[in-house]
Amino acid sequence: DTAVSQTPKYLVTQMGNDKSIKCEQNLGHDTMYWYKQDSKKFLKIMFSYNNKELIINETVPNRFSPKSPDKAHLNLHINSLELGDSAVYFCASSQIGQSGYTFGSGTRLTVV
Protein backbone atom coordinates (compact mmCIF):
# COMPACT_ATOMS: atom_id res chain seq x y z
CA ASP A 1 0.00 0.00 0.00
CA THR A 2 1.72 3.19 -1.21
CA ALA A 3 1.78 5.87 1.52
CA VAL A 4 2.02 8.91 -0.77
CA SER A 5 1.06 8.28 -4.37
CA GLN A 6 1.21 10.79 -7.17
CA THR A 7 0.18 10.52 -10.80
CA PRO A 8 1.33 10.60 -13.46
CA LYS A 9 4.93 9.44 -13.08
CA TYR A 10 5.95 11.07 -16.37
CA LEU A 11 4.38 13.99 -18.21
CA VAL A 12 5.61 15.31 -21.55
CA THR A 13 3.74 18.26 -22.94
CA GLN A 14 4.08 21.27 -25.21
CA MET A 15 4.64 24.85 -24.14
CA GLY A 16 1.43 26.69 -23.46
CA ASN A 17 -0.55 23.61 -22.41
CA ASP A 18 -2.30 23.16 -19.05
CA LYS A 19 -1.65 20.05 -16.99
CA SER A 20 -2.46 18.60 -13.57
CA ILE A 21 -0.63 16.32 -11.14
CA LYS A 22 -2.57 14.44 -8.48
CA CYS A 23 -1.42 13.36 -5.03
CA GLU A 24 -3.01 11.22 -2.35
CA GLN A 25 -1.73 10.09 1.05
CA ASN A 26 -3.16 7.30 3.20
CA LEU A 27 -1.11 8.04 6.32
CA GLY A 28 -3.70 10.23 8.03
CA HIS A 29 -1.25 13.15 8.00
CA ASP A 30 -2.62 16.66 8.41
CA THR A 31 -0.11 18.54 6.24
CA MET A 32 0.75 18.10 2.57
CA TYR A 33 3.31 19.76 0.34
CA TRP A 34 4.50 20.26 -3.20
CA TYR A 35 8.23 20.42 -3.84
CA LYS A 36 10.11 21.10 -7.07
CA GLN A 37 13.46 19.40 -7.74
CA ASP A 38 15.53 21.10 -10.42
CA SER A 39 18.16 19.65 -12.73
CA LYS A 40 20.83 20.14 -10.03
CA LYS A 41 18.73 18.03 -7.63
CA PHE A 42 17.90 20.97 -5.36
CA LEU A 43 14.56 20.48 -3.61
CA LYS A 44 12.53 23.62 -3.03
CA ILE A 45 9.18 24.00 -1.27
CA MET A 46 6.36 25.36 -3.42
CA PHE A 47 3.22 24.98 -1.31
CA SER A 48 2.22 23.73 2.10
CA TYR A 49 -1.35 22.84 3.13
CA ASN A 50 -2.51 22.07 6.65
CA ASN A 51 -5.98 20.51 6.97
CA LYS A 52 -6.91 21.78 3.48
CA GLU A 53 -5.79 25.34 4.24
CA LEU A 54 -2.95 26.96 2.29
CA ILE A 55 -0.16 27.78 4.73
CA ILE A 56 2.83 28.47 2.49
CA ASN A 57 3.05 29.78 -1.06
CA GLU A 58 6.75 30.17 -1.66
CA THR A 59 6.84 32.83 -4.40
CA VAL A 60 5.52 30.46 -7.00
CA PRO A 61 4.10 31.98 -10.24
CA ASN A 62 0.33 32.15 -10.15
CA ARG A 63 0.25 29.79 -13.15
CA PHE A 64 0.61 27.12 -10.47
CA SER A 65 -2.58 26.51 -8.52
CA PRO A 66 -2.77 23.86 -5.82
CA LYS A 67 -6.08 22.46 -4.64
CA SER A 68 -6.80 20.35 -1.58
CA PRO A 69 -10.32 18.86 -1.70
CA ASP A 70 -9.67 17.07 1.60
CA LYS A 71 -6.69 16.52 3.85
CA ALA A 72 -5.71 13.31 2.05
CA HIS A 73 -5.44 14.91 -1.38
CA LEU A 74 -3.39 17.74 -2.82
CA ASN A 75 -3.42 18.36 -6.54
CA LEU A 76 -1.33 20.76 -8.60
CA HIS A 77 -2.62 22.44 -11.74
CA ILE A 78 -0.24 24.31 -14.00
CA ASN A 79 -1.45 26.74 -16.67
CA SER A 80 0.43 27.93 -19.75
CA LEU A 81 3.41 25.64 -19.24
CA GLU A 82 6.86 27.07 -19.94
CA LEU A 83 10.17 25.39 -20.73
CA GLY A 84 11.48 26.40 -17.28
CA ASP A 85 8.74 24.40 -15.59
CA SER A 86 10.53 21.19 -16.61
CA ALA A 87 11.53 19.50 -13.35
CA VAL A 88 10.56 16.68 -11.02
CA TYR A 89 7.64 17.57 -8.76
CA PHE A 90 7.27 15.79 -5.44
CA CYS A 91 4.26 15.57 -3.21
CA ALA A 92 4.91 14.95 0.50
CA SER A 93 3.00 14.71 3.74
CA SER A 94 3.74 15.02 7.44
CA GLN A 95 2.00 15.14 10.79
CA ILE A 96 2.42 18.17 13.05
CA GLY A 97 4.41 17.16 16.11
CA GLN A 98 6.14 14.25 14.37
CA SER A 99 9.43 14.54 12.56
CA GLY A 100 9.95 13.37 9.03
CA TYR A 101 8.17 13.88 5.77
CA THR A 102 6.96 11.05 3.53
CA PHE A 103 7.49 11.75 -0.14
CA GLY A 104 5.84 10.39 -3.24
CA SER A 105 7.98 8.99 -6.03
CA GLY A 106 7.77 12.16 -8.10
CA THR A 107 6.35 13.35 -11.42
CA ARG A 108 8.91 14.14 -14.10
CA LEU A 109 7.47 17.01 -16.14
CA THR A 110 9.10 17.77 -19.47
CA VAL A 111 7.91 20.80 -21.43
CA VAL A 112 8.93 20.81 -25.09
Add this chain to the structure above:
Amino acid sequence: TQLLEQSPQFLSIQEGENLTVYCNSSSVFSSLQWYRQEPGEGPVLLVTVVTGGEVKKLKRLTFQFGDARKDSSLHITAAQPGDTGLYLCAAANDYKLSFGAGTTVTVRA
Protein backbone atom coordinates in the same frame (compact mmCIF):
# COMPACT_ATOMS: atom_id res chain seq x y z
CA THR B 1 22.40 32.01 0.23
CA GLN B 2 21.22 28.58 1.26
CA LEU B 3 20.22 27.88 4.82
CA LEU B 4 22.08 24.56 4.82
CA GLU B 5 25.43 24.03 3.11
CA GLN B 6 26.35 20.46 2.25
CA SER B 7 29.79 19.20 1.31
CA PRO B 8 31.13 17.66 -0.71
CA GLN B 9 28.73 17.95 -3.62
CA PHE B 10 29.95 14.66 -5.15
CA LEU B 11 31.73 11.68 -3.62
CA SER B 12 32.89 8.59 -5.49
CA ILE B 13 34.55 5.82 -3.52
CA GLN B 14 35.43 2.14 -3.76
CA GLU B 15 33.38 -0.49 -1.95
CA GLY B 16 34.69 -0.99 1.57
CA GLU B 17 35.94 2.57 2.06
CA ASN B 18 34.53 5.05 4.57
CA LEU B 19 32.97 8.41 3.79
CA THR B 20 31.68 11.47 5.60
CA VAL B 21 29.13 14.04 4.42
CA TYR B 22 28.81 17.40 6.14
CA CYS B 23 25.86 19.72 6.65
CA ASN B 24 26.61 23.22 8.01
CA SER B 25 24.72 26.39 8.79
CA SER B 26 25.09 29.64 10.68
CA SER B 27 21.63 29.09 12.17
CA VAL B 28 20.73 27.06 15.24
CA PHE B 29 18.18 24.31 14.71
CA SER B 30 15.92 22.43 17.08
CA SER B 31 16.55 19.34 14.94
CA LEU B 32 18.00 18.21 11.63
CA GLN B 33 16.88 15.40 9.39
CA TRP B 34 18.81 13.25 6.91
CA TYR B 35 17.25 11.73 3.82
CA ARG B 36 18.48 9.44 1.06
CA GLN B 37 17.07 9.68 -2.44
CA GLU B 38 17.56 6.99 -5.07
CA PRO B 39 17.08 7.61 -8.82
CA GLY B 40 13.43 7.81 -9.79
CA GLU B 41 12.23 7.93 -6.19
CA GLY B 42 11.43 10.49 -3.55
CA PRO B 43 13.65 11.19 -0.52
CA VAL B 44 13.33 8.70 2.34
CA LEU B 45 13.91 9.73 5.93
CA LEU B 46 16.97 8.10 7.52
CA VAL B 47 17.15 9.83 10.89
CA THR B 48 16.27 12.91 12.92
CA VAL B 49 18.82 14.34 15.35
CA VAL B 50 17.49 16.53 18.11
CA THR B 51 19.97 17.01 20.96
CA GLY B 52 23.27 18.89 20.59
CA GLY B 53 26.14 16.40 20.55
CA GLU B 54 23.79 13.51 19.81
CA VAL B 55 25.12 10.50 17.91
CA LYS B 56 22.74 8.07 16.23
CA LYS B 57 23.66 4.84 14.48
CA LEU B 58 21.73 3.10 11.75
CA LYS B 59 23.68 -0.06 10.87
CA ARG B 60 26.83 1.25 9.11
CA LEU B 61 25.59 4.87 9.12
CA THR B 62 26.51 7.20 11.99
CA PHE B 63 24.84 10.59 12.34
CA GLN B 64 26.11 13.35 14.58
CA PHE B 65 24.51 16.65 15.59
CA GLY B 66 26.95 19.41 16.53
CA ASP B 67 27.10 20.63 20.12
CA ALA B 68 25.83 24.06 19.05
CA ARG B 69 23.08 22.48 16.90
CA LYS B 70 24.31 24.31 13.78
CA ASP B 71 25.84 21.39 11.92
CA SER B 72 25.58 17.67 11.38
CA SER B 73 27.55 14.89 9.73
CA LEU B 74 26.81 11.51 8.25
CA HIS B 75 29.55 8.87 8.29
CA ILE B 76 29.27 5.60 6.40
CA THR B 77 31.59 2.77 7.37
CA ALA B 78 32.63 0.14 4.82
CA ALA B 79 30.42 1.57 2.09
CA GLN B 80 28.57 -0.79 -0.21
CA PRO B 81 27.13 -0.22 -3.71
CA GLY B 82 23.67 -0.18 -2.12
CA ASP B 83 24.66 3.04 -0.30
CA THR B 84 24.77 4.87 -3.63
CA GLY B 85 22.33 7.76 -3.71
CA LEU B 86 21.71 11.44 -3.04
CA TYR B 87 22.05 12.31 0.65
CA LEU B 88 20.14 15.35 1.84
CA CYS B 89 20.11 17.17 5.15
CA ALA B 90 17.04 19.20 6.03
CA ALA B 91 15.72 21.51 8.73
CA ALA B 92 12.04 21.89 9.61
CA ASN B 93 10.39 25.14 10.61
CA ASP B 94 7.17 27.04 10.00
CA TYR B 95 5.33 24.35 8.05
CA LYS B 96 8.18 23.62 5.67
CA LEU B 97 11.29 21.52 5.34
CA SER B 98 14.31 23.30 3.86
CA PHE B 99 16.94 21.13 2.21
CA GLY B 100 20.63 21.39 1.58
CA ALA B 101 21.81 20.99 -2.01
CA GLY B 102 22.66 17.34 -1.41
CA THR B 103 25.69 15.08 -1.74
CA THR B 104 25.71 12.52 -4.55
CA VAL B 105 27.46 9.40 -3.31
CA THR B 106 28.62 6.71 -5.72
CA VAL B 107 30.06 3.48 -4.33
CA ARG B 108 31.92 1.46 -6.96
CA ALA B 109 31.99 -2.33 -6.68
